[in-house]
Amino acid sequence: MPEQLLFGAEVFLNGLMAGVLYALVALGFVLIYKASGIFNYAQGVMALFAALTLVGIMDGQIPFAHLINAVLGTEIHHFGFHVNAFFAIILTMIVMIGLAWCVQRFVFRHLVGQEPIILFMATIGLAYFMEGMGDIMWGSDIKKLDVGLPQGGSFWIEENTQWLGFGNDRFYGFFLDKLDIVATGIAIILVAALVLFSQYTKQGRAMRAVADDHQAALSVGISLNFIWVMVWSVAGFVALVAGIMWGAKSGVQFSLSLIALKALPVLMLGGFTSIPGAIVGGLIIGVGEKMFEFIIGPLVGGATENWFAYALALVFLVFRPQGLFGEKIIERV
């Protein structure tokens, strides 16, 4: 059945695209984890917060308008101007850097040296806090994010793959979302930029030094505080990119923060400490869950995407507890 096979190939390609987006979120986790040993559950909420802020700035919304109205009894909502997407992205980035500084200054500076699991729980608290703050600042209604990225299916690909159907009219060519293709391109650029940054710049080297050994890095004069703020800012930037992609795809709403839950199995699979791991893990999970839904899904009632990634990651973990690319876990008493 060639058309089944072709549909399978289409699902496979779409899975790859989805995997790239998972990898994008997972990347933010890996950056923070490598540099500070914090497993940042709030990464997904950061993406949501960044997207909300971006939309808010573009529409000229007044922050905390809802709260101000409730307290003072006023009726204000908008400044009445619109900001160009490019400037809005820069402004949002400034907000994210400010956020990174606050997180470092008010939360994690006080938790240095705590057990990793305590830090993890702190980030869950942070996620709740930011979720509430994002909603209070910008309102909780579903927003449309349009920064000028192309939308809809790509007709070019669809038309140029029709010949694959061997002349029978049941196959109309591959359907690929333009946005997914753009996202893939951006993700590749982002990863390349991150690699270049961490390999060839002074700050990048300092970052790797901190990831390697906090105390040794401190002793050669690297400011841990600065590096951590920087890493959180970079993670904020990655979150912003992920937020734009997912926001453009499905609207800016609460469910955006749930992509963190999609990224977790990616991390388990790829290993918490490896950037290539995050990408390969993302692709495996993306393809795996789409193919599983395509082949097995109809037999068991569908909607397997929620848990399949976790099951897959679990199976991998039983054989390789540190993930595919993670550093070997050495335990000492």
Place this chain on the structure above:
Amino acid sequence: MFYREAGDFKTTYTDDNQTFPIKFDRYRYYAVLFFAFLIVPFVINDYWVNAVFMPFLIYAIAAIGLNILVGYCGQVSLGTGGFMAVGAYAVYKLMTGFPEVSIFIHILLAGGVTAMVGVAFGLPSLRIKGFYLAVATLAAQFFLVWLFNKVPWFYNYSASGQISAPERTVLGIAVTGPNTSAWATYLFCLVFVTICAIIARNLTRGTTGRKWMAIRDMDIAAEIIGVDPLKSKLSAFAVSSFFIGVSGALFFSVYLGAVEVGEAFGINKSFLVLFMIIIGGLGSIFGSFAGAAFLVLLPVLLKNVLVGMLGWPTDLAAHLEFMIVGALIIIFLIAEPHGLAQLWRVAKEKLRLWPFPH
């Protein structure tokens, strides 16, 4: 922390081994029991039971369960919601399948079923640790919720996909279904809470609990001194899931009456219970109660103050609640990692020496 007190002499082994060896704790415990069983049922009304007491009691059981796993055995789990769902669906199947058996037994059996499921999902804990395990337990959460949504056998092929509790009685008094009275449901839950708390208290101060704590503090070292990690970890998963299953069963049958699994037992429930034990105090039974009370009362209080008194819209109050809960988690982790239980301990010690601290 005081374990024994000067001047409080024990002359028999039974005395020495009792659950509360300090006189003050013991009397306080009796006083609380007396108050909860003999005074509260006569003064409460529907609002108090539904808004405060029932969620408090039921979450307290879940918090005790999770505290055994996270606080005593050190295995972080984010699958609480899923395990509560197992308890709820188990009790539903038992109630509809064997209507002649007492619901009391059904709820205990539901706990047992959950314990078995918990052990199955606890198996990876032997290989993977820390947050790898925390993330792995999320698999349980998502898989179980999906399972109960998709397999019609679990909800008896009802058209809505919901499960709703039929009326069941204990000693002739309805405790589930629409015709219950406030005091009956309250007492029914209270009995379970008391049993669970006594079991948990005694397990955690005995051999089992010490093994759990050894595993928590350093599992390899514990293994070297002869603690079997397989037995300890799996027993922690079993006991913890039993409690969580009981609480899920009560949550569905007595408190809500009808549930839709994704809504009632979603991932937010897992986090809520985790927050309860962080705020209450990891590794403390009293902390489980304190945390449950705190997080049940906080929304009620906020709602009354913000919506009732200041006239804010409800959604704003809900968002503010998120912020406050998140901030509290961080504040507690920074300022008092042992939670409300530690504050209570410190207060007791200070008061004991007051006004002559030296």
